[in-house]
Amino acid sequence: MTDRALTVAEAGEAAVLAVLSGADVPAVGGTGVEDPVGNGDDAAVLGPAAATVVTTDMLVEGTHFRLDLTSWGDVGRRAVAQNVSDVLAMGAECSRVLVALAVPAGTTMGQIEDLAAGVHEEAMRSGAVVVGGDLTRAEILVLSVTAIGTLPDGADPLRIDGANPGDTVALTGAPGRSAAGLALLRAGHPDGPLQQSHRVPVPPVGSGTAARVAGARSLTDVSDGLLRDLSGLARASGVTADLVTGWLPVDPLLSDAASILGVVDTGEQILDWVLDGGEDHGLLGTFPPGVTIPPEFTVIGSMRSGEPGRVTLDGEPRTPGGWDSARGAN
Incomplete structure (x- = not known):
């Protein structure tokens, strides 16, 4: 010993x-x-x-x-x-x-x-x-x-440049937990599930394989923020991504965190955490029409022809924030 x-x-x-x-x-x-x-x-x-x-x-x-x-x-x-x-x-x-x-x-x-x-x-x-x-x-x-x-032998890797117009956009988990946890830690609240989500993400083991077997066209890890990673996938694929606010999975604990932190506009803060928080390490992918999307994935939008890398939220353009490894947080 x-x-x-x-x-x-x-x-x-x-x-x-x-x-x-x-x-x-x-x-x-x-x-x-x-x-x-x-x-x-x-x-x-x-x-x-x-x-x-x-x-x-x-x-x-x-x-x-x-x-x-x-x-x-x-x-x-x-x-x-x-x-x-x-x-x-x-x-x-x-x-x-x-x-x-x-x-x-x-x-x-x-x-x-x-x-x-x-x-x-x-x-x-x-x-x-x-x-x-x-x-x-x-x-x-x-x-x-x-x-x-x-x-496996004969299996093709899921790349970020495989999305097509008409694909469904879906992701695992509930983004924003890590960012909310970091905000709580910085504010002097050391313990809680969101804080632990920031300290140790839990990648969805098995979900990458499930997406590939289901027929996903593209897949990426959500590490720099949902919008930033989705924009990167859309840019590589030459398409535009359209998200729907009401389809985004939102952990109820984000509302509790915003209240603890005394945030005035809790709705906007929660949306910022979900869209730009980063470090959740869920999986974000696109699936062609007609396939059965694995149950651990939540549908949040779709892909269409348009400006490569552009992301809209409820039809309005939204500039990604999130993390840039060279610049830090935006």
Whole structure:
């Protein structure tokens, strides 16, 4: 058992990587992951797959999270979840995860253990195993995850440029929860389901596959805001998207959050959270006429011929806000 009070500098790289590798974590049953070389060598050697899906993303302390508002375990879970979501958005299932970590020398082994527990918990939930990683020193905590998934033999990935005029627009979950949770955290309300939704998104495992099997033409992860991600999908597909306010799924907790925060125009605030909040990591896709849309998806609008990337709300143009990775929030 590792001394949780030891710092990373005192314990050394091998000890930290041993914790991150999850040597004590039980194998995930039913994943079918049988790699020629697993974690612990210079590189993992992956088993054969019909098609491999790979994505990577970083979480940087002070930019994507604050340790005074979230735990080390939740940072680990969130880093895995947001990468898994991108794999799901291709119509694939996640099978493997790699973790690269940069931490200050004074980081304790207890904090590393908490982070690793979060990483493995979320990987397990997603049906994946951790197959490698890296460690270095830095002034702040930086966590980078690479997620790897697979598509069945003969299955085409779901791209963002496949939407056609006449397609139905639908999404999973209820967007806006993460943004409302962050607003509550910043206002000094640390606990609640919305706050936890911000700390750790829960990507809809299985829904990407369900969309692909149902015949979806396009799919994307809602990470930068519903309008911004929908606009990107519409632009790539060369179409215009029309949304209907009354069709948007709205969690009743958003109204409670607006009241707690003393918002004067609660309706407009809720709409802003839903349309531009970001970091919910649901799936947004388009389906051709005549197909049966999976039950976890809510229909919110349609696609038509028009200016590529344009989005209207109840017939009126709406400029996307949300998150731009280079500029920050708009």
